[in-house]
Amino acid sequence: MLGLDSAFMEAVVQLAQPFNVFMLIAGVGLGIVIGIIPGLGAPLGIAIALPFSYYISPIQAFSLLLGIYSGAIYGGSVSAIILGIPGTPPAAATLLDGNPMFKQGKGGEALALALIGSVIGGIFSTVCLCLITPILARFAMKFGPPEYFALGVFGILVVGKISGKNPLKGFLMGAVGIFLTTMGIDPVNANMRFTFDSVNLYAGISFIPLLVGLFAIPEMMEKGEQIMQRTTPQEVLTARLPRLKKLFRYKNVFLRASVIGTIVGIIPAEGGAVGAFLSYGEAKRISKNPEKFGSGAPEGVIAPETANNATVGGALIPTLTLGVPGSAAAAILMGGLMIHGFTPGPMLFTEAPELMYSIFVGLFLINIIMFFLGILAIRSSIKIIKVPDWIIIPVVLLLCFLGSYSIKNSLFGVWVMLWAGLFGYILRKFEFPLIPCVLGFVLGPMIEINFRQSLTLSNGAWSIFVSRPICLIIYGLMFLAFFAQPVLSWFKDTFLLNRSK
Amino acid sequence: MYIRIKNCTFVVCVVFIVLSAIFYYRTFDFPKEVGPIASEYGSAFFPRFLLIFIMLICLLLILQIFLKNDSKLEQQFLYFKINNIIRVIILWVLCLAFYFLWKYFGYLYSSFLFIFAVSFMLGVRKVWILVFLSFAGPGMYLVFERLMKISL
Numbered sequence: 213m214l215g216l217d218s219a220f221m222e223a224v225v226q227l228a229q230p231f232n233v234f235m236l237i238a239g240v241g242l243g244i245v246i247g248i249i250p251g252l253g254a255p256l257g258i259a260i261a262l263p264f265s266y267y268i269s270p271i272q273a274f275s276l277l278l279g280i281y282s283g284a285i286y287g288g289s290v291s292a293i294i295l296g297i298p299g300t301p302p303a304a305a306t307l308l309d310g311n312p313m314f315k316q317g318k319g320g321e322a323l324a325l326a327l328i329g330s331v332i333g334g335i336f337s338t339v340c341l342c343l344i345t346p347i348l349a350r351f352a353m354k355f356g357p358p359e360y361f362a363l364g365v366f367g368i369l370v371v372g373k374i375s376g377k378n379p380l381k382g383f384l385m386g387a388v389g390i391f392l393t394t395m396g397i398d399p400v401n402a403n404m405r406f407t408f409d410s411v412n413l414y415a416g417i418s419f420i421p422l423l424v425g426l427f428a429i430p431e432m433m434e435k436g437e438q439i440m441q442r443t444t445p446q447e448v449l450t451a452r453l454p455r456l457k458k459l460f461r462y463k464n465v466f467l468r469a470s471v472i473g474t475i476v477g478i479i480p481a482e483g484g485a486v487g488a489f490l491s492y493g494e495a496k497r498i499s500k501n502p503e504k505f506g507s508g509a510p511e512g513v514i515a516p517e518t519a520n521n522a523t524v525g526g527a528l529i530p531t532l533t534l535g536v537p538g539s540a541a542a543a544i545l546m547g548g549l550m551i552h553g554f555t556p557g558p559m560l561f562t563e564a565p566e567l568m569y570s571i572f573v574g575l576f577l578i579n580i581i582m583f584f585l586g587i588l589a590i591r592s593s594i595k596i597i598k599v600p601d602w603i604i605i606p607v608v609l610l611l612c613f614l615g616s617y618s619i620k621n622s623l624f625g626v627w628v629m630l631w632a633g634l635f636g637y638i639l640r641k642f643e644f645p646l647i648p649c650v651l652g653f654v655l656g657p658m659i660e661i662n663f664r665q666s667l668t669l670s671n672g673a674w675s676i677f678v679s680r681p682i683c684l685i686i687y688g689l690m691f692l693a694f695f696a697q698p699v700l701s702w703f704k705d706t707f708l709l710n711r712s713k
Numbered sequence: 714m715y716i717r718i719k720n721c722t723f724v725v726c727v728v729f730i731v732l733s734a735i736f737y738y739r740t741f742d743f744p745k746e747v748g749p750i751a752s753e754y755g756s757a758f759f760p761r762f763l764l765i766f767i768m769l770i771c772l773l774l775i776l777q778i779f780l781k782n783d784s785k786l787e788q789q790f791l792y793f794k795i796n797n798i799i800r801v802i803i804l805w806v807l808c809l810a811f812y813f814l815w816k817y818f819g820y821l822y823s824s825f826l827f828i829f830a831v832s833f834m835l836g837v838r839k840v841w842i843l844v845f846l847s848f849a850g851p852g853m854y855l856v857f858e859r860l861m862k863i864s865l
Contacts, residue, residue, distance in 0.1 A: 380777065381722075384729070384770045387763055391736075394760040403744050403756040406736065429808075436804045436835065437797035602835040606828045607849060609808065613815075614853060614865075621864060626812055634805055641793070642721040660759045667754050 219565035220573075226271045227570055227577065235272045236574065239279020240581045244589045246280065247287020248596045249604065251435055253300040254284035254484075254541045259427045260608065262548050263420045263615030270552040271570045275578075277548055278524075278571065281541050282578050285484050285521050286330040286586060290593045293322045293513070302484025302520035305492040309505060309512025316508050320590075324453045325510055326517040327586040329466065333518035334579035336470035337477060337525025342572045345561075348533040352558035357665040358676050360535070360557075362686040364659035367480040367536040368652055370693050375645035382648045385639070389652020390659060392417055399657060400664050412624040419547045421616040421629040422653060426646045428612045429633025432605050434640075453587075465495055465514045473519030477526020483539035484520035491519030525575060532568065533558055535658060540647045543654050550654075551619075723778055726771035733764040733771075740764075800834070807831055820865040824850025 226232060239261075246257035257280045265273035288300030293310035306326060313322035355363070368390070372382030395406040396416025407413040469491040476487035495515035496505040505512045527538030528545075535556040537543035546556050554564055561568055589596070616629040636646055670676035677683060746755040807830050814823035829847040837843055857865050 378774075378777075380770055380774050384767060384774070387767050387770065388729070391760065391763045391767065394763070398756040401746060401756050403746075405743060405756055405760065406739060433801045433804055436800055437794075602832055602837050603846065605804075605835060606831040606846065609831065610824065610828065610850060610853060613808075613811065614857065617865070618857070623812065623816055626815075630805075630808055630812060633808075637801070637805075639725065642725055644725065663759065664754055672753060 220569045222566040223271070223569035223573055226269075226566065227275070227573055232272050232275055235268070235275040236279050236577055237581055237585070239276040240283040240578055240585050241279075241589075242276075243280035243283020243285075244287040244290075244582070244585060245283075245596055247284035247299045247303075248290045248589065248593055249599060250291050250295070250297045250299050250597075251431065252284075252604075252608075253288070254281050255544055256427050256431055257281075257284050258541055258544045258548075259420075259423050260611050260615060262423070262544060262551070263618050265548065266551055266619060270549075270554070270564075270567055271574075273548065273552060274545075274567070274571055275574050277545055278574055279578050279581070281545070282330075282334055282521060282524050282575070282582055283585070285524060286327065286517070286582055287589070288520075289326040289330070289513075289517050290323065290590065291597055293319060293326065294593060295597060300484070302488045302516075302523070304485060305488040305516035305520075306513055308492065308516075309507070309509050312506070312508035313510070313513065318508065321454065321510070322513050323590045323593075325513045327583065327590070328453075328459065329469070329514045329518035330521040330586070331579050331583045332466050333470045333473050333520070333522035334524055334582065335576065336467075337474040337522040338572065338575040338579065339525075340474045341525040341528055341575065344529050345533050345568070348529065349558040349561050352533050355534075355558070355682065356680070357662040357669065358680050359682045359686065361659055361662040361666055362677065362683045363534055363536055364655045364662070366686050366690050366693075367655055368648060368659075369690060370480045371651050372645075372648045373694065375647050377643065381644050385644055385646065386648035386652040389649035389654075390656035392422070392649075392653055393656030394660070399661055412622070417628055417653075418616075418619055418625055419551065419653065420619045421625040422632050423544060423547065423650060424612045424616050425629040425632025426636040426650060428608060429629065430637035430640050430646075432608055432612075433633070433637045435601050435605055462511065462514055465511050466518050468494060468498075469515045469518035470522045473522025474526040476519070477523030477538050478529050480530060480536050480538055483527065483541070484523045487519040487523040487526075488516035491515040521579075528571070528575075532556060532560060532571070535655075537651060537654065540650065543647070543651050547654055722774055726774050730768050730771045733767045737761060737764045803834055804831065807834065821851055821854055824853065 227236075242261070243254070243257060246252045247254070258277050261277060261280055265276055268276075284300060285302055288298055288303030289306045289310065291297055291299040292303040292307035293314050296307055296311040298304040298307055310322045310326065313319065368386040369383065372384075372386045373379040375382045375385075393416065395413055397403070397414060398405055404414065472491045472494060473484075473487040476490060477483075492505075492512060492515050495511045496502045499505065499509070499511055501509070523539060527542040530536045530538045531542040531546050535546070537546050549556050549560075554560060554567065612629060612633075613626055616625040617623060619625055640646060666676050667674070678687070740757040740761050743755070743757045807827065810830075811823055811827040814826065825847045828850050829843055832843050832846050837846070854865055
């Protein structure tokens with residue numbers, strides 16, 4: 213086992229290899245393009261790239277995938293500012309002031325502020341990732357099967373609550389996702405379950421075809437419903453980088469947004485969109501000129517863009533240390549870790565320290581690369597936005613087919629992808645969220661194995677789930693996540709309003 | 714022209730309840746285990762627990778539908794444009810056709826036909842664009858077979 217210093221050096225040496233540098237640049241570039249084109253987004257980009265990353269080393273794979281993740285989150289701001297259509301959900305808050313700035317002839321300034329905010333937010337959260345993960349990993353070493361079971365359930369329930377309008381639908385899809393993992397060989401007893409005498413199902417349903425089917429196929433089918441004609445401005449845009457003195461005026465906005473984004477990223481499945489809107493709301497509340505928000509305030513671009521890229525590092529904290537994804541994209545990355553043979557959790561630091569360090573150092577490099585590529589992307593953004601759907605849809609569909617096939621060189625993966633895609637489309641149309649299903653699929657084996665191990669340890673006594681202090685803390689957090697808001701509202705209505713009367 | 718579908722949630726919940734019941738029945742085919750813990754909490758326990766949970770949630774959702782008052786009745790309807798649905802069905806059928814063509818005739822020609830058909834369905838009419846774009850499929854063949862050494 214490598215010492216930590218030598219693991220760090222090993223990671224740096226690996227990242228400095230020409231092919232790895234190429235993967236970092238390619239990942240960021242692809243991510244920015246994916247983010248700029250409305251309707252694609254980071255989870256889709258990572259889902260499509262994931263099967264192809266299987267054929268390269270883990271460090272190279274995560275350089276590519278993390279590059280796509282960060283680049284796509286930033287790229288969404290470009291079409292939000294220029295077109296008034298967010299390229300990704302996290303960019304929805306950016307358009308509130310970004311698009312008005314563009315209409316006032318300050319598009320270059322808005323794009324530059326979005327880029328700088330994204331880089332600062334990304335670097336801040338990477339620093340937090342480096343500092344917090346070792347501490348959290350040491351704490352997580354005390355976790356046993358009951359704690360991991362509680363954590364898995366916590367992740368699914370929180371995601372189910374916040375995904376979509378109806379929490380019950382989220383819980384249902386989470387349970388369906390976990391149930392799908394019970395198909396195949398029982399991980400504890402090696403019995404066959406729900407294989408319907410099909411050899412293809414002995415190993416269960418593969419993650420990649422299901423993921424691609426649930427994410428990419430419904431997205432392309434929705435795009436195929438109506439071919440959109442996007443009207444774009446004719447002029448070539450350039451980023452107008454502001455002077456350092458002007459940037460320094462916004463230092464508090466950058467810092468506050470970075471903190472909010474990182475904290476939001478840590479909460480399971482609270483992704484960039486929530487961080488962006490929270491940060492926007494906070495910036496408006498504290499601003500000396502809140503009335504300017506919504507009509508082209510620079511803080512209205514800086515706050516959401518800094519926060520949404522800060523969620524990247526934040527989301528990786530629980531993903532890497534606890535094995536509970538901090539966002540949908542992090543859930544897919546976690547699946548990627550498993551495909552490469554790693555188990556997310558505290559043991560990752562001891563089993564693969566060079567991978568962990570390569571993720572930390574790689575994220576720094578990604579944010580720096582994103583700054584330079586972002587300036588280039590701004591110049592080409594109009595051309596990228598103009599790429600028509602009749603090119604995007606068939607090419608993405610073809611990549612989905614190839615990705616689903618390539619994992620096991622089997623058309624059964626394609627079959628799974630097609631049916632997952634059809635059901636995913638129908639469920640999405642009927643307003644059933646799909647992210648809890650993906651998260652349930654990722655966490656399902658962990659939940660089942662730890663559940664059954666807990667009962668084995670306690671000789672069948674269910675009290676093991678409520679008798680351990682860390683479990684009680686997790687259940688307490690679950691209670692807060694579900695009931696804090698209604699209880700606080702009731703308290704406010706009952707006591708504070710009555711008092712004021 | 715639109716189609717209006719009422720109680721989509723109700724339909725989905727009924728489907729999930731039926732599927733859960735079928736899978737629950739299948740759990741009785743699992744091998745029986747010996748031992749005090751294994752016999753009670755064996756292979757069938759966790760799937761059954763999940764299936765019961767799924768059925769309960771579906772019943773709660775159905776109850777939620779019936780408890781909604783009349784002023785919220787309109788929210789139970791979803792509207793779908795017929796032309797859009799037809800396009801989606803055609804797109805999915807083309808994907809299915811690609812799967813079968815690939816299975817029986819190989820990847821190379823079926824990918825060309827797939828991209829051609831999808832682009833045509835999406836409104837591309839210039840022949841040279843259709844043909845040029847369709848070569849993306851065989852182009853991927855070169856990338857996968859030659860560069861990545863993955864047999865298609």
